[in-house]
Amino acid sequence: MTKIIDFRTDPSKYRHWRVEYDGPVANLFMDVDEDAGLFDGYQLKLNSYDLGVDIELADVVQRMRFEHPQVKVVVMQSAKDKVFCAGANIRMLGGAQHSHKVNFCKFTNETRNTFEAAESDSGQKYIAAVKGACAGGGYELALACNHIMLTDDSTSSVSLPEVPLLAVLPGTGGLTRVTDKRKVRRDRADIFCSTEEGVRGKRAQEWRLVDEVIANSKFDETVQTRAREFAADSAKADVTQGITLNPIDRTIAEDGSVSYELVEVALERSARRATITIKGPEEAAPADMDAFTAQGDAAYMLRLARQLDDAILHLRLNEMDAGLLVFRTQGDPESFAAHEALLMDNADHWLANEVLKYWKRILKRIDVTSRSMAALVEHGSCFTGILAEILFSVDRTYMMEDAFDGDNRPMATITLTGANFGPMPMSNDLTRLQTRFLGEPEAVDKAKAAIGEQLEAEEAEELGLVTMILDDIDWEDEIRIFMEERASFSPDAMTGMEANLRFAGPETMETRIFGRLTAWQNWIFNRPNAVGADGALQRYGTGKRGDYNMERV
Amino acid sequence: MMDLINVSYDTQIPNNVGLSEDKKVLKALEKWHPGYINWWNDLIPQNFQESMVYLRTAVSVDPKGWAKFDYVKMPEYRWGVLLAPEVEGRTIPMGEHYGEPAWQEVPGEYRNMLKRLIVIQGDTEPGSVEQQRFLGLTAPSLYDMRNLFQVNVEEGRHLWAMVYLLQKYFGRDGREEADDLLVRSSGSDEAPRMLGAFNEETPDWLSFFMFTYFTDRDGKMQLESLAQSGFDPLSRTCRFMLTEEAHHMFVGETGVGRTIQATLEAMAKHGITDPYDVGKIRDLGVIDLPTIQKKLNLHYTLSLDLFGQEVSTNAANAFNYGIKGRYMEQRIDDDHKLQNDTYAVTSIKDGKIVTEDVPALTAINMRLRDDYVRDAAGGVGRWNKQIAKAGVNFELKLPHEGFHRQIGVFSSVAVDPDGNIISSDEWTKRQNEWLPTKADGDYIQSLMKPCFEPGQYASWIAAPKVGIDNKPGDFEYVKLHMA
Numbered sequence A: 001m002t003k004i005i006d007f008r009t010d011p012s013k014y015r016h017w018r019v020e021y022d023g024p025v026a027n028l029f030m031d032v033d034e035d036a037g038l039f040d041g042y043q044l045k046l047n048s049y050d051l052g053v054d055i056e057l058a059d060v061v062q063r064m065r066f067e068h069p070q071v072k073v074v075v076m077q078s079a080k081d082k083v084f085c086a087g088a089n090i091r092m093l094g095g096a097q098h099s100h101k102v103n104f105c106k107f108t109n110e111t112r113n114t115f116e117a118a119e120s121d122s123g124q125k126y127i128a129a130v131k132g133a134c135a136g137g138g139y140e141l142a143l144a145c146n147h148i149m150l151t152d153d154s155t156s157s158v159s160l161p162e163v164p165l166l167a168v169l170p171g172t173g174g175l176t177r178v179t180d181k182r183k184v185r186r187d188r189a190d191i192f193c194s195t196e197e198g199v200r201g202k203r204a205q206e207w208r209l210v211d212e213v214i215a216n217s218k219f220d221e222t223v224q225t226r227a228r229e230f231a232a233d234s235a236k237a238d239v240t241q242g243i244t245l246n247p248i249d250r251t252i253a254e255d256g257s258v259s260y261e262l263v264e265v266a267l268e269r270s271a272r273r274a275t276i277t278i279k280g281p282e283e284a285a286p287a288d289m290d291a292f293t294a295q296g297d298a299a300y301m302l303r304l305a306r307q308l309d310d311a312i313l314h315l316r317l318n319e320m321d322a323g324l325l326v327f328r329t330q331g332d333p334e335s336f337a338a339h340e341a342l343l344m345d346n347a348d349h350w351l352a353n354e355v356l357k358y359w360k361r362i363l364k365r366i367d368v369t370s371r372s373m374a375a376l377v378e379h380g381s382c383f384t385g386i387l388a389e390i391l392f393s394v395d396r397t398y399m400m401e402d403a404f405d406g407d408n409r410p411m412a413t414i415t416l417t418g419a420n421f422g423p424m425p426m427s428n429d430l431t432r433l434q435t436r437f438l439g440e441p442e443a444v445d446k447a448k449a450a451i452g453e454q455l456e457a458e459e460a461e462e463l464g465l466v467t468m469i470l471d472d473i474d475w476e477d478e479i480r481i482f483m484e485e486r487a488s489f490s491p492d493a494m495t496g497m498e499a500n501l502r503f504a505g506p507e508t509m510e511t512r513i514f515g516r517l518t519a520w521q522n523w524i525f526n527r528p529n530a531v532g533a534d535g536a537l538q539r540y541g542t543g544k545r546g547d548y549n550m551e552r553v
Numbered sequence B: 001m002m003d004l005i006n007v008s009y010d011t012q013i014p015n016n017v018g019l020s021e022d023k024k025v026l027k028a029l030e031k032w033h034p035g036y037i038n039w040w041n042d043l044i045p046q047n048f049q050e051s052m053v054y055l056r057t058a059v060s061v062d063p064k065g066w067a068k069f070d071y072v073k074m075p076e077y078r079w080g081v082l083l084a085p086e087v088e089g090r091t092i093p094m095g096e097h098y099g100e101p102a103w104q105e106v107p108g109e110y111r112n113m114l115k116r117l118i119v120i121q122g123d124t125e126p127g128s129v130e131q132q133r134f135l136g137l138t139a140p141s142l143y144d145m146r147n148l149f150q151v152n153v154e155e156g157r158h159l160w161a162m163v164y165l166l167q168k169y170f171g172r173d174g175r176e177e178a179d180d181l182l183v184r185s186s187g188s189d190e191a192p193r194m195l196g197a198f199n200e201e202t203p204d205w206l207s208f209f210m211f212t213y214f215t216d217r218d219g220k221m222q223l224e225s226l227a228q229s230g231f232d233p234l235s236r237t238c239r240f241m242l243t244e245e246a247h248h249m250f251v252g253e254t255g256v257g258r259t260i261q262a263t264l265e266a267m268a269k270h271g272i273t274d275p276y277d278v279g280k281i282r283d284l285g286v287i288d289l290p291t292i293q294k295k296l297n298l299h300y301t302l303s304l305d306l307f308g309q310e311v312s313t314n315a316a317n318a319f320n321y322g323i324k325g326r327y328m329e330q331r332i333d334d335d336h337k338l339q340n341d342t343y344a345v346t347s348i349k350d351g352k353i354v355t356e357d358v359p360a361l362t363a364i365n366m367r368l369r370d371d372y373v374r375d376a377a378g379g380v381g382r383w384n385k386q387i388a389k390a391g392v393n394f395e396l397k398l399p400h401e402g403f404h405r406q407i408g409v410f411s412s413v414a415v416d417p418d419g420n421i422i423s424s425d426e427w428t429k430r431q432n433e434w435l436p437t438k439a440d441g442d443y444i445q446s447l448m449k450p451c452f453e454p455g456q457y458a459s460w461i462a463a464p465k466v467g468i469d470n471k472p473g474d475f476e477y478v479k480l481h482m483a
Helices: A051-066 A090-095 A098-122 A137-143 A162-166 A174-181 A186-193 A201-206 A216-233 A289-298 A300-318 A333-345 A350-367 A386-393 A432-436 A441-449 A457-462 A475-488 A491-502 A509-524 B023-043 B046-050 B108-131 B142-169 B171-183 B205-226 B232-269 B278-283 B289-305 B313-320 B360-389 B424-434 B438-447
Strands: A017-022 A025-030 A073-078 A083-085 A125-130 A133-135 A147-152 A157-159 A212-215 A263-268 A273-279 A324-330 A372-377 A396-400 A468-470 B052-058 B067-073 B342-349 B352-359
Touching: A017 A051, A025 A216, A051 A098, A051 A350, A073 A083, A073 A216, A083 A137, A098 A125, A098 A137, A098 A300, A098 A350, A098 A509, A125 A137, A125 A216, A133 A137, A137 A157, A137 A174, A147 A201, A147 A216, A174 A186, A174 A509, A201 A212, A212 A216, A263 A300, A273 A300, A289 A300, A289 A333, A289 A350, A300 A333, A300 A350, A324 A475, A333 A350, A350 A386, A372 A386, A372 A475, A372 A491, A386 A432, A396 A457, A396 A475, A432 A441, A457 A468, A468 A475, A491 A509, B023 B108, B023 B142, B023 B171, B052 B142, B108 B142, B108 B171, B108 B205, B108 B313, B142 B171, B142 B205, B142 B232, B205 B232, B205 B289, B205 B360, B232 B278, B232 B289, B232 B360, B289 B360, B289 B438, B313 B360, B342 B360, B352 B360
Parallel strands: A025 A073, A073 A125, A083 A133, A125 A147, A133 A157, A147 A212, A273 A324, A324 A372, A372 A396, A396 A468
Antiparallel strands: A017 A025, A263 A273, B052 B067, B342 B352
8 A cells, every 4th residue: 555645636536426416405426436446456345435435525525515505405325226335345444554444444534523513514414315225334424414314115224233244343433423422222222233234114213323214115205305494494594606626736755745835744754754834824814705705715724724634634644654743834923813813703704614614623633643743833933823723732832932043033922813712622622722721721711811912932831832942052952852752652652642641621422433432443453353364354255254362351 | 742744733824843832933923924914915816816726735844745736715825834854963064163063043143144044035935926916817827827826825835934934033123024024015116125036027927937937946046055054944944945946947947838839839830930030920929939038038137136246245154154055065075164165256357257266155156156057057958959849940048147137247247148248339229139128028918818718728828738736638727716
């Protein structure tokens, strides 16, 4: 698996999905091309998916919000007969390296969360219209929809067969959503999750696994009627025209460094480090949202978001050895604040809302990235508002103190804005500052009082916003030693430690998915019972059963 | 002591499984029974329900003399639960449990797989009765009508056999599955039968014969492989069902044979030697051989689809777990475990049909299909002998296994009957040469006039050589109730 996985796609390149737009309703068809897997060695039979299928889905969901804001209801359905979706492709999983499996699951989880949240974030409601087998990851797709409709043809069922069939978990939110979202009684959930064939018809509704069970002959019609009803009841404002998301330009250098217009990823493979430098805006902020909309995907706040998002995804999947991500910014903090303010002041404008919600997702993506992360607040940087959130997302933050010899850039500052106090929550539903100051809530209030001030190092340290401030004498050495030390630790222990320290505070469904479910799944993904030469995943399809070590651990 | 050979009639349900002492299952079956009777009554046209039909009823599972013949009204037919006698010390004949004692109870770990296989098998049984429900109205003779009803009641009994297993061994889930077998219905929009071939129409009698020859033969192969099951009650059930199934294929083979015979006789009588002189042959009220070939092509290929994917995980699991064996497992000379063996499977590579060796375990479906193809070729050979004997230059052929397929590796390409991959344009252009057209169907339909006089036969079909139960030619196989 050495080829570069590209997350950039557009409808002209889709092999697995298509959308029919019909006013406020979009019919989204899953029609996986079995010969178009991302890697060789497996066929995507029965609408099973791999990362390539999910990259397209993520693109569909993203474009739905930016390019098709008139859509209020999305009906996810299968274009294939007798099968909704058979879940993640088992042979792909069986053949994939552990790291790919984990990153695959993380990305699919993020995509599920994205369309699940589309209703509350953007007023786009997703319906799963299930006809035929809806198994494993297939049911997890449906579970992440806001409304599940199942046909009652006495054959179609929903199921999570991972445990009995494959000796792994329904790890894309399956176990969690069954109990936390659908609120299925736990003993029934226990039966459901250990029964290969799942549950169909009325019982699926009784058990809360689906919202509606509909006679087969009336199914298609009822689905469309329901979609129209939901659309009519939608509080989403009518928007006639979306914007276009044009392809993102980037160049990848020989050494793996990636250049976007606003994001520079410098890769030092020998140091197992990637430095991500974000450029502040050069142009003035658009005068109003009309001007912003006219700029479309060229507007700075959206342009940057897309490039940064792509950079993070690229690093996750294609640069597995880059164990340390270092974030830097360079630009004018006031100008960034002006660009951000336009969105924050017009948060009820559909496009401002979409861009802000997109930033919320990107920051969450950074939160759950399994790399050590640090930020350097250098002279000339623009860690303002949304960009300042990166400081509270990463594991450590270092800030330059006082003037540096021969450095004539403006003094390093941090500027807090309203964006740091509500609109960009973490998966635990708290802001990053609330999470940071879990034991001293008054620190959040103090920080809030400093909104709009360009905080220099001492003030930032006083407010607890940075890990360490360093002057000209210490800066270089301290940073170097930190980075070298960090790169020398066991990556496994780092991932585990960071994931535990980052998400203090209350549990939510999302934290349970990324924490509990993912951690258990990744443990199982390392155990011989699942992935050993005689384990269930390897043996799946051979007719031989997994050979289990029956010792309980 | 329980009499395991002769059928007990001491409950509402004839059986040789000691039902009267198994109160729990008896209760479940009696609860299911009214639903079944309703299903039957709603299905078969009323005047046939009232008619006296000369049917065989299983009275014993002793291979010598297991049935008796008598007139019976179909709703009063004694459907029952009959298992072949238990074989002392039977062991599991294949897979990782090879040589272990056969299971008398369902092993927990295989419960779902067994249940699914039984449900799929069970689903086909009533499916075919539903497909054939109106054929009585156009029966070409009382003899054929009787054969149709015999097939129908026996498929009904096979449903009973599967329902018994579900209710006896699979608890509440099993009972729900048993109920659902009466909910699904052939060709229904609401809840169709599980397998495609059982949702196709059986619009005419030639279709019925082709169906019983080709599609029931798939049933035979499935039953043969389930008869190998390590789950002994399933094995015993299927062994007895096979006794009955043989008659269904007899109906198919002789039905097609008699249709061919009528055509050959009419051609000879009018001095037609060219089998492709379709217009003239049809003027004689018989079905021309090229059309018979087209019907054969259709039913054969629909039946091949029933074998599923060539390379199948489910089939591999079922074999390895000792749940479903191969055709004639005992006669195969290998270790019956297939851990390291391979089997040749056809597939498409770069637009060509190629054969590749794959792990034999995963190719169980392919192997069964290969056995099926050999088995199905027998009757075709006999039909060709009839044609050759009449001096007509025509040969019926089984088309290439890739022709007209909806399931498996060939479903993605168009293949002609000789096995050449062709473009979809060419397929569209030429499929009417190979598959029955609407006009062919209309013509056959025009011949489907009932012939209800004892000893008389419709123009398009010849009389049988021997009667059922050795009855004379003019025997009244069905005493029609004409309301």
